[in-house]
Each structure stands twice: as C-alpha cells, then as structure tokens.
Amino acid sequence: MGKRLRDNITSQYIEAANRLNSRKARHRIVAYVESYDDIFFWRSILSRFENKERYFEVMLPSRLEHLERGKKAAIMSLIADGAVGKNMIACVDADYDYMQQGATATSKTILESPYIFHTYAYAIENMQCYAPSLHEICVAATLNDNVRFDFEAFLSEYSTTIFPLFVWNIWSYRTATTQKFSITDFLHAIELGNISPDSAASQLATLRRRVAHRINILQRQHPDAKEDYMKVKEDMKRLGVKPEETYMYIQGHHLFDKVVMPLMKKLCNQLMREREREISRQSVHSTQYHNELSCYTSSVGDVGLMLRRNTGFIASDQYRRIANDIGERIDKCIYNEER
Numbered sequence: 001m002g003k004r005l006r007d008n009i010t011s012q013y014i015e016a017a018n019r020l021n022s023r024k025a026r027h028r029i030v031a032y033v034e035s036y037d038d039i040f041f042w043r044s045i046l047s048r049f050e051n052k053e054r055y056f057e058v059m060l061p062s063r064l065e066h067l068e069r070g071k072k073a074a075i076m077s078l079i080a081d082g083a084v085g086k087n088m089i090a091c092v093d094a095d096y097d098y099m100q101q102g103a104t105a106t107s108k109t110i111l112e113s114p115y116i117f118h119t120y121a122y123a124i125e126n127m128q129c130y131a132p133s134l135h136e137i138c139v140a141a142t143l144n145d146n147v148r149f150d151f152e153a154f155l156s157e158y159s160t161t162i163f164p165l166f167v168w169n170i171w172s173y174r175t176a177t178t179q180k181f182s183i184t185d186f187l188h189a190i191e192l193g194n195i196s197p198d199s200a201a202s203q204l205a206t207l208r209r210r211v212a213h214r215i216n217i218l219q220r221q222h223p224d225a226k227e228d229y230m231k232v233k234e235d236m237k238r239l240g241v242k243p244e245e246t247y248m249y250i251q252g253h254h255l256f257d258k259v260v261m262p263l264m265k266k267l268c269n270q271l272m273r274e275r276e277r278e279i280s281r282q283s284v285h286s287t288q289y290h291n292e293l294s295c296y297t298s299s300v301g302d303v304g305l306m307l308r309r310n311t312g313f314i315a316s317d318q319y320r321r322i323a324n325d326i327g328e329r330i331d332k333c334i335y336n337e338e339r
Contacts, residue, residue, distance in 0.1 A: 133312020
C-alpha cells in the first residue's frame with residue numbers, strides 16, 4: 001500500500017497546513033525527538049518559547065514509534081531527506097557529536113544545521129541527573145528533607161576523578177583510534193560497582209586508583225600523544241566542559257542506571273525507614289500508627305519516575321545554552337510570521 005501519509009510529512013507540508021488555517025491561528029512547529037522519554041524533556045523546554053502566535057508539537061517520527069529508543073540514525077535520515085526546516089525541527093541527544101566538533105558527518109550536521117537542537121550534555125539522562133536538583137527529587141519521593149548525602153560533592157569528585165580519562169576517550173574518537181580506547185573501555189574503567197551512600201567515599205578512592213592505572217597504560221601506548229591530548233583538554237574548556245561537571249558528558253544510561261539511580265534508591269529507602277520510625281515513636285496507639293503510616297506510604301512516590309520527570313536542569317549551564325540556541329533561532333530561522 002506504500003508509505004502512510006504521515007511518513008512523508010516535511011517542513012514544507014507543515015507550512016502548507018499552517019497556511020490553510022486562519023491568520024489568527026497559532027503557527028504549528030513540529031519538533032521531532034528520538035524517544036518517548038524525550039517528549040516530556042523537550043516539551044518542558046520548548047513550551048517556554050510558545051506564545052499567542054506559535055506553538056510546538058513534540059513527537060516521534062512514525063518510523064521510530066515501534067523501534068527501541070535512541071534511534072538518532074532515523075532522525076538523521078529525515079534531515080538528509082530535507083524534511084526539517086523552519087516548520088519542522090529535530091531535537092536530539094548530543095551524545096559525543098558535540099565533543100567531536102564536526103569530526104564525523106553526523107557531528108557536522110548536528111552542529112551546523114539551524115533546525116537541529118541538541119542537549120550539549122551527552123543525553124537527557126545527564127540533564128535529569130543534574131546534581132543540584134537531586135536532593136529535591138529525594139524529598140519529593142520520600143517527603144523527608146533530612147540531608148543524608150551530598151550529591152553535588154559526590155558527583156563533583158566523581159567527575160574530577162574521571163576527567164583525565166574522559167579527555168583520553170574524546171581524543172580517541174577525534175583521532176579515529178576508538179579500537180584502542182572505546183567508550184565501552186571508558187565506561188568499564190569508571191565503573192563504581194554496587195554503589196551506596198555509605199560506601200561512596202571508599203569507592204571513589206578505588207576509582208581514583210583504577211583511573212590512574214588506566215591513564216598510565218594509555219600514556220605508554222601513545223607516547224607521542226601528549227601534545228594532542230593537551231589540545232583536546234584545552235578544547236574541552238572552550239566547549240564549556242568543567243572537570244567537576246564531567247558527569248554531564250559521559251554516556252547518559254551509565255550515569256543514570258549505574259551511578260545516580262542506585263544511590264538515590266538506597267538513600268530514599270533510608271529516608272523512608274527513618275520517617276516510618278519517627279511515625280512509630282510519635283504514635284500513642286496502634287490505630288494512630290497505622291493511620292499515619294498508611295497516609296505516609298500513599299503519599300510517597302517512585303524515585304525513578306520522579307527522576308525521569310525532573311526539570312531541575314533548568315538551572316544548568318547546558319539548559320541555558322539550549323535555550324539561547326532556541327531563542328536566537330526561533331524568529332530568525334524557524335518562525336516566520338509572514339505565513
């Protein structure tokens with residue numbers, strides 16, 4: 001039967017549809033994203049640029065709807081087909097494309113097209129794990145405001161520790177030697193294991209030793225790479241990468257699933273048990289205890305879901321850069337009031 005009509009939607013199609021509407025109707029701009037989780041993330045950003053004249057509709061291209069998440073290749077095929085334009089934009093995870101600075105065709109396209117917006121951070125998961133917002137997520141999930149763990153200090157030390165190895169990883173990708181130090185090798189080197197709030201300090205110490213050992217190996221393998229390494233390190237600063245914020249630029253799934261979520265789940269369990277003990281101490285009889293406990297347990301939330309709906313990243317430098325990109329291009333390249 002051929003492709004469905006929706007499979008052929010382009011910026012020009014949306015423009016034609018907009019022209020059919022009343023001149024008083026708001027201008028529709030379609031924003032294609034990579035996964036279902038991305039819809040809420042980009043909606044929370046793009047909604048700030050809506051007004052009485054324009055609005056965004058955030059969706060997946062139909063060719064992505066029945067595939068696993070993270071299909072940037074399909075998004076890039078839309079771009080290659082000329083589907084994006086002032087009425088249809090693409091919003092993608094930066095992955096390493098931002099770090100590679102045009103070293104690959106995908107990186108070059110993402111950085112140069114005025115109709116493509118990226119996260120600057122590796123992925124939306126990194127933005128959701130923005131360190132200064134994590135305490136509030138724990139409070140929202142447990143309704144307990146006791147500060148039991150310093151996420152900002154932990155992720156800052158974690159980031160500073162892995163930064164030199166991160167530079168090696170980016171150097172490897174920029175010089176097409178990923179077979180020597182791939183992102184898989186990098187993630188294996190920075191693995192924390194069964195991380196918990198109580199063991200975080202000792203595991204960071206172990207991580208420092210492992211990183212130092214891997215750096216020594218890389219230096220021996222590439223004795224002539226020092227100058228190029230230093231150039232990449234300096235370029236990281238130009239790109240806005242601070243050593244204490246390296247966690248924002250490593251693979252998002254690793255950060256979310258292997259570092260932040262294990263810590264938050266264990267911490268939230270501690271905070272909920274603490275609140276339950278408090279209810280037990282303050283209750284004068286069993287009926288009051290069960291009533292208060294039932295009220296509390298029905299009010300707490302799932303920390304994983306709350307983290308995926310976290311919008312605390314709006315205080316981050318990465319968000320400000322995304323917002324600046326949208327603000328600069330919205331009237332110049334995307335929205336044209338003469339429709």
